[in-house]
Amino acid sequence: MHRTLGIDLGTTNSVAAWMSHGSAEVILNRDGEAATPSVVALDGDGSLLVGAAALGRRAVGQDVVWAVKRLMGRQFEDPEVRRAVEHLGAGGYAVSGAADGGVLVRLGGRDYTPTQISAMILRRIKRDAEARTGERFDRAVITVPAYFHEPQIAATRDAGQLAGFHVARVLPEPTAAALAHGYTAGTDDAPTIVVYDLGGGTFDVSVLTLVTELTDNLALGGDRLLGGEDFDHLLAGHLEQELRAGHPDYEPLPGDARLLRVHAEQLKIRLSRAGSAELVLPAFGAGAVNFHTTVGREVLEKLIEPQVGATVGEVTATLRNASLLPEDIDHVLLVGGSSSVPLVRERLGAVFGAAKLRTDIDPMLCVAQGAAVQAALLGELECPHCLTTCPPEASDCAGCGARLVGRPTVDCPTCHVPADASRDTCPVCDGALPDAEPEDGVPARDAAAGPDTQNCPNCHLPVLVGSELCPACGTALPGPATPVTADGAGGGADGLRCASCDETNPAGVTACRFCDEPFPVADPQNVTAHPLGLRLKDGRMSVLVEKGTPYPFEPVLRTYTLNASTGDTLELAFYEGEFRHAERNQPFGAVHCGLPSGISGTRRLTVSVELSADRLVVVRASLEGEQFVVQHFRRSVVPPRIRARAGEVKRDLAHFVERWHRELTEAELDLHQATLGKLDRLLAGEGIQDSLDTFLDDADRQRRHQSFVRDQAADASLYRHHLAALMAPEARERLGALYDDLRRARDVADLDRAYRIAEHIRDEAAALGADLRRVVYACAFADQDRLQPRLRRDIEDAKRDLDAAHAAADDHRRRQALDRFLVLQPELDTQLDAHRVRPPRLVRPEEQRSEG
Structure with missing residues (x-):
């Protein structure tokens, strides 16, 4: 049986709870306290301190990070980040911009992401809970504020995974509070509830309406x-x-x-x-x-x-x-x-x-207790990779084999960030990692964690097992329950205890298996907290999914018009928020794709979008009924500025590869396809482990260098083919040697070396003069059958005259032949313009105009 920990990951304090004997009980930490301060620090020898010990370091004011939840999943340019930094005041820790545009916080001479700091806190909570209970917690339900957008939710989920959990659900805090208070099953009168959440660092207010198995946020507010x-x-x-x-x-x-x-x-x-x-x-x-x-x-x-x-x-x-x-x-x-x-x-x-x-219910504890109740209501798990529905007892997905329990982790002794225990070195600092504890079995209960506790059924505060009365409210306490065993025997079932028959049920049921009495709570279906829409050509957001829509849901279809041509790139950029102008909302993710060949003019574009329980977006698009793209992506943390530039870089590189792929070597094609793949991942909101600006600079430079190399290789080939008889032997030999060197560099995609060789080819060609360059290009275009027959014959005649004059060493006739090429140049330019390839565009959908 896989245990699930309910966690309220708070700005100031964090609390953990679990289902024990059918009730949601708070688990005391190693200090015997219900709440663990959400603070991380380093002591004098560089050891990691979390919780109360770290909070004590704030008085000293060195190497302490707190309230990092305000920075989770945000970009450094976000005004909320500036406000949060100002709120730290004098003596606050340093906050800077990350290479990918995100946020870094300074601790002990190192920079950490807010996700890494939160993972340290969650890792400590996990270890304290396992030491206190003697149980292994492989999964977690973690709560977040209702106003969190996708990047903040994603960062919370990532922190949980980094700490060694499979995050079974990210739960809005107001919903967790409603669960803790026994709501969410819904009644005919659909009660309306205000959740007033005044924590240590934030204030949130939510207005909820409770319909059967739905918790809908009617309005959000706060500071x-x-x-x-x-x-x-x-x-x-x-x-x-x-x-x-x-x-x-x-x-x-x-x-x-x-x-x-x-x-x-x-x-x-x-x-x-x-x-x-x-x-x-x-x-x-x-x-x-x-x-x-x-x-x-x-x-x-x-x-x-x-x-x-x-x-x-x-x-x-x-x-x-x-x-x-x-x-x-x-x-x-x-x-x-x-x-x-x-x-x-x-x-x-x-x-x-x-x-x-x-x-x-104690306001400090109710969100964590609600998260534990949510864990008890989970009757199935959705695989985050292939979306297969799996039973909660499964360790791996039956569809794709992905793990449905957290990976064993170890704390890096150098940087303290939790790392996958299967690794030898830390992915953050490259330090050596210690051996992991055995994964099988359950951790032994740590006697140093303190005595067993149970929650008072009235005030819900932790009370020592064996106490007859609650010291806080005087309520009579039940006797000690059967101990929990590793296989879940005794009182270890993960579900709810029935108030009618006092039996503890398995997880996932909404009515008692023993007496059929319905529980006052039910698994609340997720609903979208914000409208989800698509950016149109004019910058407005076309709403696809309204706020409060339960998900997962079947595909939602919308029809638009698209004015595009072959070679253009279609951008489907999704946002969530209330504003009419898309860029004022939070980016959710984007899809960039090339259009099918033969596209021209205005076409009917159909876009469908569906949202999984794990908030995986599935996008499909079709033109005139012909589907041409199916793509999955997760929430995007990429700033709009970066995403727009990435779209341009991808469009230009993809167009270059499509146009010149026959002239590129196999190694060059592999290099560009790898770069296009990274651009696709970036546009889909996935991490690429690089500075985003640097990566985009490098990708654009790669295209420009490759274009220069291709051009010079083509020039070298044309000069050798059309001017071999007109060039001095030493010049012909130098150009041939450079061409061969260039080919060898291109065969291994050594673009830096190829670029340097191409510069020498350019210089050799320039030394031959503008007249011969004009001859080469005219002859090349004549060979390509891109010119009208008369102009092609004139060029061929002029070339024969030039060759004859050179063979006869007749400078006067040679000059006349070169002048003929000069006279033919304007007509050549005119005919080439008719065949010039239009540069690709980035196109977006437009609203379909109503007829009549």
Whole structure:
């Protein structure tokens, strides 16, 4: 049996939960805490610190990275990245642009992607959960904010895979909260719910409507840079004012501000449960002053009133966007640790009524618990490679053999990024990797992880196994359950426990197998959070899939018109978002393809798109009913600027190869096909392990160099064929030797060497003069049968005269023959223009005009 871990990967804190004995239970970390700070740091000897130990390093202010979730899946030029960096403030870690346009963060002298940092956090969560439970977690359900677009979702999934999970589902946080509170099965009245999520670093509000097995986001709002840390900052500022007022001689030490922030957070938490809290800081600062103060709840509330008011204002604005009033809301779910602040609940109660606020589940834990419930509801897995539906007990896909469990990973001892255990060296830093633990069996439970816990059925907080009463709410606790065994016996079934018969069910069922009682929750079908559309020629987005559409779905077809010719490249660029202009939305992915031969004028273009459960896009296109492209791609993290340039580079290279493939060597064709393949992967949103700008520069330079080499090779061949009798012997020998050298370089696709040789050929040809160059080209075009018969005869006559004059050493007749070529040149140019190949274009669909 493969265990699945539910993970709330938060901006400030992360929480893990699993299904134990039919209930979603939070798993305490190695420190005995339910929440692991989403912080990574290095200690003095370079060892990796994650969680509370890393958070403690923030007071020192060295080699610490936090709140990296704000940077996940984003481009460095994204305004959200600039806002996030500004929010880090003085002493924040360095953030820079990656070679592919993404984001890099600095830790211990190395640059890491946000995905790699998140993988370190997830890896620690995985190891702590396995040490605590004695179970191996091969899969995960990881939650993300509802506003996340495809690049952020993809980065989250990648982080999970890097940490050693098969990510069975990426779940929107509001849906997870609804699952934890027992919603999503749906009722006839389709309740409408507000999810108020005030975490440490972000504030999100979602309005959901729950129909049978569907959770539809009606509206989203919030402030991604407002959270409990802002409350801490305000309270820390107040403490510093009191400190300076009471101790005018106080001189701060480096790190004092961070220490005050830590103590402010602790005070905030205590003030959520009590009317006042005391703080004592002995020997504080450079002068070792003794600071003692008592803070009342009213002081905190006065400080944070504007921020709390701003969150309530966002709630009402989001309701307006959904065309709803507060009385239309059935329930308000509180999520995030900062939603426990009494002032927050007071203000929300004033808007909705206190009875609508759900406070029965700890807001800090409910998203992770909802993720665990989602794991229990998964009755099947979709293979992310071939889309085959597989049973949850499968380790490999029956269709293509792909793994459906996470790959064993090891922590690189040099850079600390998790790596595939089958590798000998780290793909990030090339450091040697340690041996992996055996994959078979389950990890032994670590006694150092602390005593067993169970969740209180009332407040859901972790409680020591064997306790009779919950110390938090006083609820009587059930006796210890049967231990979980490696094969899933005892209480180890992954499904839900029936409230009627108290039996634990297998995963994937929505009604009790023992008494047929339906569960209050069902596996929520995914719905699109944003409209998905296609960019048109005029820049607008043609919506193919509306927001809130359940997926996977059957192909959606739309008909457009296309004005194109043979050789043009069709771009089908997909975006998701609410804006009418495509470029203002988030790029989803793109398909670039050459058009069938014989295309000319305006044609009817039919485009179909379907979306798998794993958000794999399948695109089909046909012209006048004839299908000519079928392509699969995943979400794209490629910036529009890069994608547009990649499309141009691919179009030019593909056109060059198509036109001149008969004159290219086999090695050159292989080189260009490999480059075209990388361009296709780039356009489809896949990684290519290169600097994108550098790769595109190299690809364009490759085409230009190859074009120059081909031209000079052709010139050398033409000179030797048409001017052999007119050239001096030494010049003819030099040109022949260069031509042979060029051929050898081209046979192995050594373009750099071939380019240098081609430059020498160019110089040799230039030394022969413009008159002979004109003769060569005229004769070459005459041989190709591209000219009218009369002009071709005139060129052939002039060439015979030139050869005869050269043989007779008659300079006067030679000059006359060369002048004839000069006279024929304008007519030659005119006739060649009629055969000139039009450069290819990048074409896009247009809306089909209605007739009549």
